[in-house]
Amino acid sequence: MKKIIILTILFSQVFAQGEWLSGTAYTLPQGRWEYGLFQPVRWGQSENREISFFKLSSLLMPNVTVKQRWPQKGEWTISTVHSFYYPTPLLKKLQSPLGMDIGGPNMFAMISPEFEIPHMFSLWNTIVASKPLDQDRVFSAKAGVAIALGSADLAMESTIDLPLVYHRLAVYYNSWLLRLGTDMNGRLKRNWTYLVDGDLFLIPGMKGSMALEHKSVVTWEKSPRFHISFGYKLIYGLYPDGYPNDYMTQLHILPLLDLQWARD
């Protein structure tokens, strides 16, 4: 018990509760807002509940995520995360991104206009457990399942077979998928923190049934209200293939850069 108290005190001095730690079980303090160029808008709705959404994609893919933190069990902080996505308008837009008036009607289309995109939505439910390892590091593990409803009529041929996209949209083609992951957040120096994470997508029944994603990000805390993050994301995935194979493997790496702001 003494160890837990010490660790908790030390941790709270370095990482204030949930601040800048979106991938952990910690929630934002009540009333705090965090938002980034690419990160979702997060809001501490209460001391143990956080609400977030992706602002840029919200117009075309309404979405909301609720993270609920449960009473602490020993060293572990446990939360459940529940997300809702309605991708239909976005996928329809990807069939004719510029509309009928600019360029060819199907210019930049990532999905062939021949396919009907039904009204469908997905629910992602994840349990996240976080534990401070010492005063500078916190470890998180997560496991989740996503289910899709209303996507039965979605043609399998309409997939977007690209990294990051294929395995996230797979839930609409397969009706469900599993997601497992771990995060390690830590502090390098006074104003420098890091995040190393790994995520595994499992989609039993799909031709491209697996993706392993790894991200490493270093963040410079210019002030308590402004952070700059940069790093990379590595994606190793299975993608659909045809005769004589069932799937192909691909490896991609891409740079990450984000600016994040906060206000209380």
Add this chain to the structure above:
Amino acid sequence: MRQGKPFLYILALFLFSCDPLVTTFDDVEKAVLYEAKNISTASSPEGSLKVLTWNIRFGIGRLPFFGDSCGDRSIFTENEVLDALELVAAEIDIINPDIILFQEIDRESKRTQYIDQVQWLLDHTDMNYAAYASMWKAQTIPSDGIGRIDAGNAVLSKWDIESAERVQLPLRGDQDDLTLLFYLRRNILKAKIAIPDQDDFYAVNVHATAFATDDTKQKHIDKFKEVLDEMDVAGYVFVAGGDLNSVPPGANIDYCDEDACENDIFHTDVDGGPHLEGSYFNNFENEPLLLKSLYDTYNSAISLTEVVTANHNTHSTSVNRWWDRKLDYIFTNKNVASGSGTTYQGAIQETIHLSDHAPVSCAIILE
């Protein structure tokens, strides 16, 4: 969950993946070689061998592809493609060629469910070896939902292919840079085939531009003839052919009205234009005579006197219209067996349903 983020990464993604977004090619590079899953015994050619050229329209038969035929589809189901390939393989079994020149053959293409059609046709016919040269290869084509693509030319042979090279053809000169980046990079595929008792035998496959409105087609035919001339001077034996996308001398040159889609209107300007890309064969000086030099220099499957007859037309853009022009040819620097030149317009199978091109074959006399 971070489901929204991927869409913001897409653009940067391609710059850092293991494969380039669009594959470009050297002027000359090695082609991809294949073997059938099960090698069947190939006998000696006994003085002649049968060569077939066929643009198989990437194994979709006459389904309404958006890129031609006024179609509205980009992506085809696995069953649709396999059904079409079964019919192509059946036609090949009947014709029984020794060497095949395929154009528009797909592998790893989303539009045809990533089926490696070169391997599939090797494994489902009596052909044993193949060489492949891509003309369109990209991780994704950001238009019409095409996605990943790898389409090109292939040479299939009953005998071993010792080596094969891909010769780059000039790119179209009438496109903007962005379109050109994602557009086709056509090629000549040159395969050296180990034919028993015949040294230095090459099969040469070409698919010239269809839609260029400048003189790109002239450059393609010139390059094709240059490659053949070099082999001829070197003393090599060749059979060469493919979809030249050119009508023979003396043929009709204007198919704009025949190929027009609903609401398309052509020939309204004083100078006779506009014309439908790919359906008009007089875009530059002497285009109607583009193939004359090939006919003048080499022997052909279908002679110049027969070539403008309806019996040897090989193409139509609609399944509802019979073959109405000839675009597909075979040439050789050896002799063609008299009367062997054949255009398979449907006497054996209803080839009109197998592709928008009819197969053409002939027998080459080796001695």
